[in-house]
Amino acid sequence: MIHILFTIIAFLSIPSLSLAGTISHSYQHELIGQARQARLADEREWHLLLHYQNSLWGGVTSEADASEFFLSPQGKHNPQAELDATITQFFSVDPVGRSKQPAQCAFIARYHWLKERLHFDREQLAPLPCERFDRWRAEMNPQGISLIFPAAFLNNPASMFGHTFLRIDQKGQTEQTRILAYTIDYAADVPSDAGMEFTFRGLLGGYKGFFSTPPYYLKVQNYRDIENRDMWEYPLNLTVDQIDRLLMHTWEMDNAYFDYFFFKENCSYHILSLLEYANPALHLRDRFSLWTIPADTVRAIVDSPGLAGTPVYRPSRSTIIKRKRVLMTGEEQALSNRVMNNPDTIGEAGFTAIPVNRQAFVLDVASDYLRYKGETDDLEMTVYKERNRMVLTERSKLPIPSEDIEIRPFTKQPDVGHRTSRVTLGGGWRNHDTFQEASFRSVYHNLLDPEPGYTPDAQIEALAVTVRHYNRAEQTKIERATLIDIVSLAPIDDLFRALSWKANVGMQTIRRRGCQLCNNVVADGGIGAAKEFHLLTREVIFAFAEAEANYSKAYDERHLIGGGATVGLLADITDRWKLMVSGTYRRYPLGDKSDEIRWYTGSRFTLAQNLAVRLDYHHRDRDDDVACSIQAFF
Numbered sequence: 001m002i003h004i005l006f007t008i009i010a011f012l013s014i015p016s017l018s019l020a021g022t023i024s025h026s027y028q029h030e031l032i033g034q035a036r037q038a039r040l041a042d043e044r045e046w047h048l049l050l051h052y053q054n055s056l057w058g059g060v061t062s063e064a065d066a067s068e069f070f071l072s073p074q075g076k077h078n079p080q081a082e083l084d085a086t087i088t089q090f091f092s093v094d095p096v097g098r099s100k101q102p103a104q105c106a107f108i109a110r111y112h113w114l115k116e117r118l119h120f121d122r123e124q125l126a127p128l129p130c131e132r133f134d135r136w137r138a139e140m141n142p143q144g145i146s147l148i149f150p151a152a153f154l155n156n157p158a159s160m161f162g163h164t165f166l167r168i169d170q171k172g173q174t175e176q177t178r179i180l181a182y183t184i185d186y187a188a189d190v191p192s193d194a195g196m197e198f199t200f201r202g203l204l205g206g207y208k209g210f211f212s213t214p215p216y217y218l219k220v221q222n223y224r225d226i227e228n229r230d231m232w233e234y235p236l237n238l239t240v241d242q243i244d245r246l247l248m249h250t251w252e253m254d255n256a257y258f259d260y261f262f263f264k265e266n267c268s269y270h271i272l273s274l275l276e277y278a279n280p281a282l283h284l285r286d287r288f289s290l291w292t293i294p295a296d297t298v299r300a301i302v303d304s305p306g307l308a309g310t311p312v313y314r315p316s317r318s319t320i321i322k323r324k325r326v327l328m329t330g331e332e333q334a335l336s337n338r339v340m341n342n343p344d345t346i347g348e349a350g351f352t353a354i355p356v357n358r359q360a361f362v363l364d365v366a367s368d369y370l371r372y373k374g375e376t377d378d379l380e381m382t383v384y385k386e387r388n389r390m391v392l393t394e395r396s397k398l399p400i401p402s403e404d405i406e407i408r409p410f411t412k413q414p415d416v417g418h419r420t421s422r423v424t425l426g427g428g429w430r431n432h433d434t435f436q437e438a439s440f441r442s443v444y445h446n447l448l449d450p451e452p453g454y455t456p457d458a459q460i461e462a463l464a465v466t467v468r469h470y471n472r473a474e475q476t477k478i479e480r481a482t483l484i485d486i487v488s489l490a491p492i493d494d495l496f497r498a499l500s501w502k503a504n505v506g507m508q509t510i511r512r513r514g515c516q517l518c519n520n521v522v523a524d525g526g527i528g529a530a531k532e533f534h535l536l537t538r539e540v541i542f543a544f545a546e547a548e549a550n551y552s553k554a555y556d557e558r559h560l561i562g563g564g565a566t567v568g569l570l571a572d573i574t575d576r577w578k579l580m581v582s583g584t585y586r587r588y589p590l591g592d593k594s595d596e597i598r599w600y601t602g603s604r605f606t607l608a609q610n611l612a613v614r615l616d617y618h619h620r621d622r623d624d625d626v627a628c629s630i631q632a633f634f
Helices: 002-037 042-051 078-088 108-118 130-138 197-203 214-225 240-255 267-278 294-303 317-326 330-341 343-347 355-376 381-396
Strands: 050-053 060-062 143-149 165-170 180-190 207-212 230-236 256-258 312-314 422-430 432-447 458-470 474-488 499-511 516-532 539-553 559-572 577-589 593-606 610-619 624-633
Touching: 002 078, 002 108, 042 050, 042 078, 042 108, 078 108, 130 240, 143 214, 143 240, 143 294, 143 624, 165 267, 165 610, 165 624, 180 214, 180 256, 180 267, 197 207, 207 240, 214 230, 267 294, 317 355, 330 343, 330 355, 330 499, 343 381, 355 381, 381 539, 432 624, 474 516, 474 593, 499 539, 539 577, 559 593
Parallel strands: none
Antiparallel strands: 050 060, 143 165, 143 230, 165 180, 180 207, 207 256, 230 312, 422 432, 422 624, 432 458, 458 474, 474 499, 499 516, 516 539, 539 559, 559 577, 577 593, 593 610, 610 624
């Protein structure tokens, strides 16, 4: 009897299950029809969610390169197919994407946007619980978003132009606790032993780039404490709904990766894509068609009305130490150095003779330095940590709070700096002939460019060309071309002793024997040192030992290889006027055996943030060149 009853119940349930499946299938088609009628696949927000960009040959292509990011096999190139597949997958509990969740949770930003536009019927498309997302969002505890800019760091190819990422500011956050917040970062997945390989593969999209959400204190430790990079924090004015949109889209980025391109699709570019989805009225990436420089993206955000608030400065550990040492007397600096080298000297008469408040200050500076060395000196890390422990023990015996000192940056925030592309118009005289010239530089900054907003004493120029017309010779030709030209002057003192270095690959015209304007391809590099003085305003004296290789038809053997040295001076005459003077000696034992002396003098005067005038004089082996130009940055 019981067996018969269960059979009847099972038989009666078959039509209802079939009907439910029919209703679900029918509602899918209804939603897809509504979406097609409303042309949702053509809307900006759908293209932002899928990272679609116009293709050169028509249509669109998603910048995302992970197949798991798409629910349709045609999704990378077909917004409509991806939208249809997304709606269909919302009716399933099967895990999808790299995150292995139901589509409603794996692609939660898509779900909420389509739900808002199509007004899903909860009875026909039941919302699924997304517990993993809810826990993640609760841990973020968001109240605001800040854009973070660590300054350029020339000793790492990935950071030569700076970096940007977002911080998720938490509810109840204070100035002291904001370091515990989480961040949203995009970076290439690069092996630790990549070395210079990163530069080439990064240029060609040879690495995968991923989003991640590490704690802010880890980013501060890496950028500020280890790499000695000042950081600027820009609070962003986003609404609660916009913050939710940004977080939901960040969550579904766990299903994606992007081919990482050093100049274009880099950290800053994809951070802008998140902000654009948070507020689709923003068109931040439209300004970056060929390359995306972090400092320029900061300026794009600051230029957007009402988007960015007043920046907050977070100085690097070396900046803190240098600024504090300026406030010391010569005797106190000497005492501080002795304490750093041997904390046992704290009890000696020379130290105890100074006032107690100055003893505390000397110990504070010594501890700052020892802590810095304990985090950066791999060879003697344990030694520095033990010295710092001894200094802190002695410091605890002085019942005096540490002095509250305002640490001023050595350079201003990036948004006040000049733009990174530059066009130059000018004219001059070379070897009894006059000329007019025009030049274009793609990126980034020259030692004589206006310095506010840029790392002091650092130069990176790439993809630059100068065209000249000589009047008497009636000849127009490419005068100079630069692939890359880097100079890093790192002034040494009794605590910081980093090497200065330079590297250059390019072409320029030369005068040699019977050849007046021969093309000469050159690659050179050097290692040296620099020292800072303040005899007038600020001066940096530098010296390099260098190697150089040249190739030109002007040489009998077509090449010239050798080395030598350069010494020079870089000086701030006033806030707007800068001067550089250098002398170089070269000896070439390979190729056309010879030697030569070169001189250079350059001067720049700033007219406005993005406008300057410049005077340059070059001398090389009976070849004299004088040029006056006006430079505009854009």
